[in-house]
Amino acid sequence: MLHILRKSWYQKTSTQKHIFILIAIGPALLGYLLFTLYPNITSVYYSLLYWTGVTKPDYVGFDNYVKIAHDHFFWNALYHNFLYTLIIPPLILIISLFLAYLLTYKGYRESSFYKVLYFFPNVLPVVVISLLWAFIYDGNFGLINAFLKMISIDIGEYYWLGHEKTAFWAIIPPTVWAGVGFYVVIIMNAMAAIPKSLYESAILEGASHTQRLYHITIPLINGVLRVCLLFIVLGLFRNFELILVLTNGGPSGSTDVVGLYMFNYAFGSKVGTATIHDYGYASAIGMCLFVILISIKLIMDKFLPDKTVEF
Structure with missing residues (x-):
């Protein structure tokens, strides 16, 4: 019972x-x-349809994918994505690692304040960040032109976001500035978990800050750095809001990226010289972007394996 x-x-x-x-x-x-x-x-x-999102959809099969293969606007946007991927992730990781190391091991009394200060851009909406940097780059009252004029370099009313030669590079600083704080916090938390005894032993052996960073810190947080790199790269391909507000892909497509190109096609914004609205074609671009992101993840797993060290 x-x-x-x-x-x-x-x-x-x-x-x-x-x-x-x-x-x-x-x-x-x-x-x-x-x-x-x-x-x-x-x-x-x-992605197999021609559909404006309102009218009756027409089945077109793989015509959208064939169109992508011959769409030079798409390949131009993808080219910009890869350029940003080569430039921005290393900058964010190096700056974040450097700042996190200083705040963690230099013992500054203001470390908590700096930690909040670096994280502050992540609290701001992307639109606010974009408008802030639009004012910085403005030709009439922008900070950059004012600073250059102050040091006797007068370039007149030069609009950094309005010229093809500078618009692409002008996107990089706000992207890095907006992303660094988040990864500083993550890397600082990873560093805080490393036993202090390892650094004490290294100091007794006469190791410098640089040697401790390369031989102790980086190997022990390798797994965290790998995840950070993955998030940054995938985020660069998926996110486009900052570029949308600053330039909307212009001038003449010099800052266009795949996510923004897909958005413009889906919601009827100006693409190239014409205003086009094709939700089916935008879905096909999204499927291509999905394949690209999966491929990037597999490539990173292949060439950047997880070498997490337990301690």
Whole structure:
């Protein structure tokens, strides 16, 4: 009789546990299915259509993908994506690593304040950051032109975001500035987990700050740096809001990226010299972007394997 009661109590407890888990993760799982998985699956179908989002869709098969192969605007945007990927992630990682090391091991009393200060851009909306840098680059009252004039370099009313030769490079500083603070905090937390005894031993051996950084810190947080690099690279391909506000891909497509090009096609903004609205073609671009992101992840796993060191 006691055995039966124990079994009944166990089954009741197990059922309650499953019900609790379902209630706990149900809303999040439902949101993921409705707003992430379902749109991604339907995008595969939409990529086979010509559809403005309003009119009746026409099935065109793989014509959208054939069009992408001959679309020089798409390849120009993809080229800019790869250029930004070669330049911005190393800058963000190097600056973040340097600042995190200073704040963690130099013992500044103001470290907590600097940590908040560096993280501040991540609290601001992207639109605010974009408008802030638009004022900095402005030709009439921008800070850059004012600074150059102060040191006797008068370039007149030069609009940095309005010229093809400078617009592309002008996107890099705000992107780096907006991203550094987040990774400073992550890297600082990873450094804080390293045993102090390792550094004490290195100091007794006469190791400099540079030697400690390269031979102790970086190897022990290699896994964290790898994840940070992955987030930065994937974010550069997916996010385009800053470029949308600053230049909208101009002038003459010199700052266009794949995400922005897809957005413009989907919502009827100006693409090249014409205003086009084709949700099906935008979905095909999104599928190409998905394949690119998966390929980048696999390449990084191949050439940058996780070498996390346990201590």
